Amino acid sequence: MEKFGTLTAIAAAYPKVNVDTDLIIRVERCAGTPREALGPWAFEMVRYRPDGSEDPGFVFNREPWREAKILVAGENFGTGSSREMAVWALARMGLRCVIAPSFGEIFFGNCLQNGLLAIRLPADEVRRLMALASAPASATFTVDLARQTINGTTRFEISPRPKRMLLEGLDELGLTLAMEPEIAAFQAMDRPRRPWIYL
Amino acid sequence: MGRSLFEKLWDLHVIAELGDGMQLLHVDRHILNELSGSRAQLDNAKRSLKPRHPQLTLGVADHVVPTEPGRAGDKTPWAKNVMQIFRDESRRDGILLLDVNDPDQGIEHVIGPESGFTLPGTLLVCGDSHTCTNGALGALAWGIGSSEVCHVLATQTIVQPKPRSMRARFEGALPPGVTAKDLMLALIGKYGTTGALGHAVEYAGAAIRELEIEGRMTLCNLSIEFGAKIGMVAPDEKTYAYLKGRRHAPQGALWDQALAHWRTLPSDPDARFDREVALDCSGLVPQVTWGTSPEDVIGVDGRIPDLKPEALAYMGLSPGQPLAGTRIDRVFIGSCTNSRLSDLRAAAAIARGRRVAAHVEAWVVPGSMRVKREAEAEGLHEVFRAAGFQWREPGCSMCVGANGDLVGPGERCVSTSNRNFVGRQGPGARTHLASPATAAACAVAGEITDARTL
Numbered sequence A: 001m002e003k004f005g006t007l008t009a010i011a012a013a014y015p016k017v018n019v020d021t022d023l024i025i026r027v028e029r030c031a032g033t034p035r036e037a038l039g040p041w042a043f044e045m046v047r048y049r050p051d052g053s054e055d056p057g058f059v060f061n062r063e064p065w066r067e068a069k070i071l072v073a074g075e076n077f078g079t080g081s082s083r084e085m086a087v088w089a090l091a092r093m094g095l096r097c098v099i100a101p102s103f104g105e106i107f108f109g110n111c112l113q114n115g116l117l118a119i120r121l122p123a124d125e126v127r128r129l130m131a132l133a134s135a136p137a138s139a140t141f142t143v144d145l146a147r148q149t150i151n152g153t154t155r156f157e158i159s160p161r162p163k164r165m166l167l168e169g170l171d172e173l174g175l176t177l178a179m180e181p182e183i184a185a186f187q188a189m190d191r192p193r194r195p196w197i198y199l
Numbered sequence B: 001m002g003r004s005l006f007e008k009l010w011d012l013h014v015i016a017e018l019g020d021g022m023q024l025l026h027v028d029r030h031i032l033n034e035l036s037g038s039r040a041q042l043d044n045a046k047r048s049l050k051p052r053h054p055q056l057t058l059g060v061a062d063h064v065v066p067t068e069p070g071r072a073g074d075k076t077p078w079a080k081n082v083m084q085i086f087r088d089e090s091r092r093d094g095i096l097l098l099d100v101n102d103p104d105q106g107i108e109h110v111i112g113p114e115s116g117f118t119l120p121g122t123l124l125v126c127g128d129s130h131t132c133t134n135g136a137l138g139a140l141a142w143g144i145g146s147s148e149v150c151h152v153l154a155t156q157t158i159v160q161p162k163p164r165s166m167r168a169r170f171e172g173a174l175p176p177g178v179t180a181k182d183l184m185l186a187l188i189g190k191y192g193t194t195g196a197l198g199h200a201v202e203y204a205g206a207a208i209r210e211l212e213i214e215g216r217m218t219l220c221n222l223s224i225e226f227g228a229k230i231g232m233v234a235p236d237e238k239t240y241a242y243l244k245g246r247r248h249a250p251q252g253a254l255w256d257q258a259l260a261h262w263r264t265l266p267s268d269p270d271a272r273f274d275r276e277v278a279l280d281c282s283g284l285v286p287q288v289t290w291g292t293s294p295e296d297v298i299g300v301d302g303r304i305p306d307l308k309p310e311a312l313a314y315m316g317l318s319p320g321q322p323l324a325g326t327r328i329d330r331v332f333i334g335s336c337t338n339s340r341l342s343d344l345r346a347a348a349a350i351a352r353g354r355r356v357a358a359h360v361e362a363w364v365v366p367g368s369m370r371v372k373r374e375a376e377a378e379g380l381h382e383v384f385r386a387a388g389f390q391w392r393e394p395g396c397s398m399c400v401g402a403n404g405d406l407v408g409p410g411e412r413c414v415s416t417s418n419r420n421f422v423g424r425q426g427p428g429a430r431t432h433l434a435s436p437a438t439a440a441a442c443a444v445a446g447e448i449t450d451a452r453t454l
């Protein structure tokens, strides 16, 4: 997984609330598109017009946000389906960081699995960042994960474990595979307690 | 202090504390579908990772399978490829796969409980957000992403922060014609789709005890639409009676031992929850959504509110207009929310002796092969066919359209599924979520209507 250190990049504001993962990536793309090719299909229902041309009303179709690596989003971003392809599509579109007042829970977990930093901030703070991101002159943000700051002043919370995973590019599966003795010990204790579990 | 069902279940599964609220938990049961599952299987194969306990994973084909009668007409360019990977990898990994013509095939969240694979007290995960459905049996169940599917296959564990706990009480008796679907839509309408964010929800109260197991599944299914990954109902005698004798349920002495354990699981009377919410059921009417989020819901006798202009434009509705009387094009009775035998009975009771309106295309898609067989044994398929409904093969179908079963652009569909998102049932499709009885009534009326007045 790619490490996340300090990111200085354009931020795009997308204030819609309850953006669901069906909107982020359509199910047809989940089924029929390789992971590497998902980027162009992120947000396709709002990104393109019916004739396939770009909709200039969509922020990622305008300069300078075409290059955005940070998304400032509305409440409950990534709600709905567990499809991890939503995160893959955002990552392939170039995003490294999403900031919102709240996230769909499965989406939030999926971000971490893919080195995408998801930051929860109070709604008024998100509104302020959206205003900054909306003007080209102030749309370049610096996200410092080690210091847990945005633009040097806005502090965000992140638990130590996900923080370490992102900073060091660690993969959760790799970490857990190293815990085989603990897993075996749990099952040895659990088998006599709940024998019907182990089919 | 007493402990809640959720706390008991959580504690039973903790393998290790990982610091700062994260825990490594044992996964007792894992269900794999072809869509998120096949990707994860390939990823693990690339890393030469074998499943740690293949017998604790059950594979099922549901999302991309054709539902045309006789399984004819694969409408997608991807189904063949996805299924091929799923079959090959499952065979190599030694995972039982309920393939498209298996007598036990069905929607993953229907077949988990129905086969006794899901049990009270188990921690069950699956790469699909509606895994919360399984909580109806008193299981700790939630949906996961593909990376987590890889993790579960390889380690039989999952890493999670412990959610906060919530109890949602449904007080008062359910009025006639009001179903579990209506209860839960009303709750989501009241508290919003972020109402339970970060919480594991236990549904409780007199109305829940009265609900049959299948109704509890409908209720728990919509937990994710309430913002919660986990929803659950405490197991009781109905739960045990439902499970006894099912294919994967314990038998003989093991059953007795399991039963004794299950009886210790319900929340203690003095259990505390981080949050409590409540809904009075006694005045409820059947619920129908009007917008593009499950929280956009009103009683079928209500008027469209002056809210969310973007959603109303998409739905082609105006503030102030009555919801009832809105002309529809399609009806979909199916999905892991409402495709079980009791759902089909409720719909058939409305359809019996009536006709689907001439301009409406109405489908019934049973949740599983078993549901289909049981419904046919009761003659429900004849009732539906005689009324002009299509009687189809089990699968996810028009809930998400991954198999090409789509609602056309601009078409209005009353659906018993769980998501009315923009484009969910197809680009430009307009979805109204409702109960099976309401959906069947709408099919007959050709417009949104109150089943109780038919």
Ligand code: SF4
Pocket (backbone or CB within 6 Å): B062, B063, B107, B108, B109, B128, B130, B335, B336, B337, B395, B396, B399, B400, B417, B418
């Ligand atoms: S029926 Fe719909 S919600 Fe349920 S698992 Fe299938 S696609 Fe998902």
